[in-house]
Structures are given as C-alpha cells and as structure tokens.
Amino acid sequence: MILSFSWNDKRDVVYSLIYTKEEEQTITKLMQSKEFVQELLPLVGGEENIADATHCASRLRLLLRNEEKADISAIEKMDGVEGVFSRRGQFQIILGTGRVNRVYKALVEAIEIAQTNPSKERMEKAPKMNPFTHFVKTLSNIFLPIIPAIVVSGLLMGLLGMVKAFGWITMDSAWMKMLTMFSSSSFIILPILIGFSAAKEFGSNPILGAVIGGILTHPSLLNPAELGNSTPEYMDLFGLEIALIGYQGTVIPILLSVYVMSRFEKVLRKFIPQSLDLLLIPFITITFTGIVSLVAIGPLGMMIGEMISGSLEYVYQYAGLVAGFLFGGLYALFVVTGLHHSLHAIEVGLLADPKVGVNFLLPIWSMANVAQGGAALAVFFKSKNDKLKKIAIPAALSSFFGIIEPVMFGINLRLITPFIGAAIGGGLGGAYVVGAHVVANAYGLTGIPMLAIVTPLGISNAVHYLIGLAIAVTAAFTLTWILRFTEEE
Template identity: 65%
Template sequence: MNPKETARKILPLLGGKENIQSAAHCATRLRLVLKDDDKANKAELENIDEVKGVFLSSGQFQIILGTGMVNKVYQALSEEADFSTDTDSSDHSEAIKKKMNPVARVAKSLSNIFVPIIPAIVASGLLMGLLGMMRAFQWVEPESAWFVFLDMFSSAAFIILPILIGFSAAKEFGGNAFLGAVIGGIMTHPALLNPWVLGNQDPSYIEFLGFDVALIGYQGTVLPVLLTVYVMSKFERGLRKFVPNSIDLLVTPFLTVIFTGFLAMLVIGPLGTLLGDGISNGLQFLYDKAGFIAGILFGGLYSTIVLTGVHHSFHAIEAGLLAKFGVNFLLPIWSMANVAQGGAGLAVFFKTKNKKLKGIALPSAISSFLGITEPVIFGVNLRLRRPFIGAAIGGALGGAYVVFTNVVANAYGLTGIPMIAIVAPEGMANLVNYLIGFAIAVVGAFAATLILGFKEE
C-alpha cells in the first residue's frame, strides 16, 4: 500500500477537502465528520483495493484500512486536505455530536464519561478475583497483611467511583474536572455513612431548613453523582458569563461548590439513588423472571442496537449493576452478540470466492473475538445482510445459554476472549459456562450464515 496514493484516491470521493469538517483515526479506521455525507461516494470508496469497508455510524463517516496502515493514510490525507493532525480530540468529539440525534448524543456523552474509567474497573475486578482465589484455596489467613491490603486495593475503585465519575463527567459536560472530583468527594465524605458497610446500622440524621437529611454516602453509586455534576457544570458555565474575570477564580468555584453541594445532599443525591435503584432492580427482575428469553432478546438484538450508537450508554447501566449487586450480568450477553458476528464473518471467509472479501472477513472476524466488532459488522456482515442475520441468531443462542447458566462478570468494558479475565474470578463454573456460551454463539452464527447464504454482489 502506498499511503499517499491511497489518500489521493480517497479525498475526491469524500467530496473534496472542503467537505471534511473534522478528522481522526482509531486502530483500524479513519473517522471523518463530513459537512455533507451525501457528497461521499461510498460505492467507489469500497472499490479501492486498500479500503476494507466504509460505513456511516455515530455521526462519523468511517473508512476501514487496517492496523498499521490507517495512521499512515491519515497522515497523508491530512497533507492532501490541509488539515492539522494536532486537532484537539474534544473538538472532533463536538463535531460528531452536532451530527447526532438527541438520543445518540446522550449515549455518546455517557460513553465518553465511562470508557476512560474502564482500566480502574477492570483492575479492581481482577484484584477481587485474586482475593477470592486466596480465600477459596486458603493461600493465606484472612487476617494476614496480604489479604488486608488486597482487599483495600480491590474495593478502592468502587469506593471512590463517584470521584472518578465526577472528574470524567465534568470534562464531558464542559465544567472544571477538579470541581467535578470535589463534588464526588463530598458525596463520599468520611462523615457520611458508607452504604457498603451499612448492614443493619441506621444512618444518623441532621436537621437542615426543616428537613431531616440522612448522613449516608454515595460510595459505589453512579446516577447521583452523574446528575449532580451535570447540574454543577451548567451552573459553573452560567456563572462565568456574569462574574468578572478579575474575581472569577475566587467567586465561581466557591459558589459552584456551595450550591451544588447542598443540591447533592438535599435533592439530587436521594432522587438519583432512587432512580438508579429502580433501573438496576428492574433489570434484575427481568433477568430473573424472563430467564433465557431475556438472553435471546438481548443477545439477538444487541448488534442492531450497535448500529444506532445507543449501546454507548450501556456502560453507565453496567456500572450501576456493579455498584448495586457486585456483578454485571448484562456484559456476558453483549459478548455473545459480539463473538457471533465473528462466527458469521468466518462463514463468509470460507464460503466466498472473492479474494478481497476473504482478506477482509478473516482478520475482522478475529478482531470481533477480541472485542472489536465494527470491522466485521460494517465491512462484511451488514454489507451482505444475511450474515448479519446469522450473527443475530448465534448471539441469541449464546445469550440464552449464559443467562440460563447465570454467567456474570465483575467489571465492564471487555468482551470476547479478553472477557475471560473478568469472568474467571467469579468461579470455574462461571468460566466454563462462558466458554460454552462463546462456542454456541460462534458455531450457531457460522451455521446460520452458511444455511442462509448470501449474495456477494
């Protein structure tokens, strides 16, 4: 591949450099925000030998080029189109949001908040697994320093989760990230009773303006701090329009923390807790009562939801489940849908006679087994249509099995093979059933795609 020559082929088919509003790239794809998507010639772009797929999703016109090449073509395209490769990622994100509908915009914002927190959640999940193994196999005494320290390390991320969310949410909502962290700190202050250790203990109350306020914290919660920081960011930005620059540093943070702090303790915190508990309990009820039928529906429909971009909001729901129940029973279902896309992609690889399609299908299928599904969905299965349906069938079968066997994870953010790391800590039976579900989803999608067939043209 000649990156410069590829960039020269791509640029006019995008409608020219004047049609590119913003550009970025990920590990495999060019991500472009175009002023007019209709000016891009999708069919001609797909005919370029170096291009493995083209699709429009989440406000971005995306071109699949593959690992290692996408950054070179991006650099060449930036030179051809005269745009800077040093563009602030927040500017690109804002350009994306302007092209989304309101629902997709909310979903994208939630994704931007929770994705950066994934490493902390995954680390805590793995530490909890290690702690569980130490307890189960009696490697050390429960009173030993090893056990005490690892217990502290594993629970820390969930105890300070409101601080992490506060920091990340304030950045996304346009507020001061450190003030967002302060609000999270207020809601997890040591003076407030930690609900994780509440047990049968009743919280103390304090009278304020005629109201009895429970002195209970929000450790491990999601919605209360999310809603509070949203209000904080709006209040802070509104204040800055009226406060003179000479006293802004003193007045704005002072008033923001006081106003938002009281609002969190008196109104938003309690209401957010009720709302979060309602969502979590509702999902738990559906999971318990609908059983494997819920797995069929969620596993079969998840990839279709991915097409809308709404799946970006699921991290917030999963974080709420972890905070409420200590496990995530939704992620194994999502994982079945993702690996099923890989199973359908493998069927396309074995069945097609088209060399270019073979070259796309195999690596993109492997990518889906590692948790990255966009290449196989948009580059292969959705283009051919019936393989996408075959993947939905495999996802439904795998989803039904993992729900029937109560497979859970202790974190969020990982699917496919990497998800083994956050499934294994919940026990050997949990791991074995996850792997069986994985096989059912892949084989089911593979068989369904072969039976349904597809028309390559």
C-alpha cells in the same frame, strides 16, 4: 537506538544510527501509515474536503464537506481497509485496533487537524438528534473514557480470585493487601471519575465535577455497601435529618449532581465579572451543588438507581430465557447506532447496588459480540471474494476479543444474512447464559478476555460462560451457512 561512528577514506568521522528490531518495525508502520494517508486523501475529495477528523477504537471518522466526492469503492480496495460506511454525518473507515491510531496521527500531521476541541464546522454540520438519542449519546461520551479504569479493576479482581482459589499467596500477605486495594480503587472513586468526565461533556469545569464526586464519596459518609452491618449517622440541616450515607460506586447521583452544577455554573458566569470568576464561581458552585447533592439529589439518584436495577433484576429473574434471547439478539442494533456504550451506566448501577452486586447483562452482550465473529467465519469458508476472505479471519478474531465494528460493518451488515445469523446466534447464547445465571464482577470486557471477570465468581460460572460462547459462535456460523448470502462485486 544506538549512536555509532566510523571513519571514511578521508578520515572524517561518519555518524550513524543503529535501530533495534522493534524500532525498525515501528518506523516501518509509521511510514506505511503516511503512505496510506497520501493514497487516501485524493479518494476522499482531497485535503480541502476534510472539515474534521476523529477516531475510535477501530474506525477513522471523517467529517467531509461533500461526501459525494468520496470514492467509496476505491477506498474499500485499499490495503488494510475493512469497511466503509457513513453514519450521522460522519464518513467512517474501518482500519482495526492499533492501526487506526497511527493512520489518524499521520492524517493530523498531513493536514493539520486540531486534535483537542471540536471544530466549529463539525458543530455546525452535526446532525440534529431527538432528545432520547442525544441523552444516550451523552451517556456514551461520559463512560467511554472511564472504561480502562473499570477494565483494570475487573482484571485485578480476576487475578485476585485465582490467587485465592489456588492458594498461591497467603491471605494476610502484603501482596494480597495490595491486590485488594488496587482491584477496588476504581469502584471506590468511580463518582470522581464520572464527575470529571460528565462535567467535561456538559461543558463545565472538569475539576469541579471531580470535586463533587469527592464530596459524594467523602470518608465521613458511610459506604452504602456497609449499610447491612453499620448504621449511618445523621446531621440536622435546616430542621431536616440528613443521613450521612456515601455514594461510592454509584452512577445516577453524581450524573444528576454534575448536571445541576454545570447549569448553575453557566448561570453564574452571566452575572459575575470575569475579574472575579476565578475566586467566586468555584466557591459558590461547589457550596451550592454540594448542599443540594447531599440533601436532595443524592437520595433521589440512589432511589432511581435502585428502581432501574430492581426492574432489570425482575425481568432477568422472571422473563429468563426470553429476556436473554431478546437482549442477545437486539444488542447488535445498539452497536449499529453507536449507543451501546450508554449501557455501561446501567451495568455500573447493577454492580453498585448492594442487592445485586454483579453484572448479569455483560455476558449477554458478549454472546452477541462473538456471534458476529461466528457469522464472519462462515463468510470466509463460503465466499469467493478475495477481499472478503482477506478481512474475514482478522475481523472474526477481533470480535472474539471484544471489538466487533470491523466484522459488523466490514462484512455482516454489508451481506445482510450474516448479520441476521449473528443476531439469532447471539440470542441463543444470551438465552443460555441467562438460564445458567452467568454473571461478571465488572464491565468493559467481552469475548475471551471476559473470562478474567467471570472466573472469580466460580469455576462453574466460567464453564457455563464458555458453553454460551460455543453456542453463540456455532449457531451464528451454521445459520449463516444455511441462509447463504449474495456477494458484492
């Protein structure tokens, strides 16, 4: 943006702003978002019918006081809307990545929705969940904010692997040392990140959660990845011999520790005067939780984590193609319920387990995701509905890059048979990658971007991954074409 000035006929100075092309495009998108919101508000029952609003990667989530006032058919006809549905008390409008952020911001400005804490009305209208659903939803909320850090580490590991494979930089160079540090940092401090996010989700002090994560990854504790080469030291505490083993990269120990911390902190607040809470509550909470974590919770959590990863590895090894087909075919149902993010906890556990050290589940999930795009391509070529054809291609491409909500909720679930075709295609692709032993070194990426975290583990690993993608997309496309579908008016 440049400030310029000139003179008019009366020799008065006239100031003007000259925008760059990128700035003009940004302003245009913001104006379009504001216009979209003004068109949307009457269709959802007006401003007074919106109790709260949030958004995720591709969906605008509205809490409506009366959903019957919403004109779903009219909203679906709006430019840029890829689908509308309601789930667990939320009215959700699929807008796609990037655009949803701008629309949400315009909506917040238009009706002054609080962007920080959940509203009281949202809490009151939130549907009751059974214990299992509540547990899985909690895991999802904890791990969603951490995904960018893990994705960065995975991409850096991919870059590091290519640098090593092609010899672009010598191994002892400063660049290689920095890349190695950058790529492993997220996994080293993972308990700290999880501690912060978990404490926030459990209603405790996030900083104290991070401190507990720091205790479990303290340099004085031996990294569990080095157990094969080093012997841990022991300390005598109340007559107990406690092994000084750390929990770098682990999940369950820090989750259990922060949960205990949050419960203990809430109990303390009932008895300690408010005038002393800043001094006493953090001191007592950290001391108590730290001792309990090192003595009991940490070892117990490590044992549970090893049991889970060991069980999955057993199924992976002996159920083979059947497991791949079932996992790949059923994964879409996890996405429908919104519980798929909870699987990140299991994936992190696989990566942290020295006996496993790789993520063999993510390639299966990736097959399920791209299969949704293959089914949408078949819809594009067979459909006579201009609205479906308009959103089918961008939604399919979005799924190839790991975002499947637009294609799933906007097309496949509405037409049913494409969803079935995609499920079978994902199962076939999942069976192939399991049979070929395709694995990844991180989590959070699927589709084409996932090549960055499968290539470092070998060229053949990447080739088999690409073959799996081709099988999933082709099978989903073919089955959707054969099964046909009844178009919506």
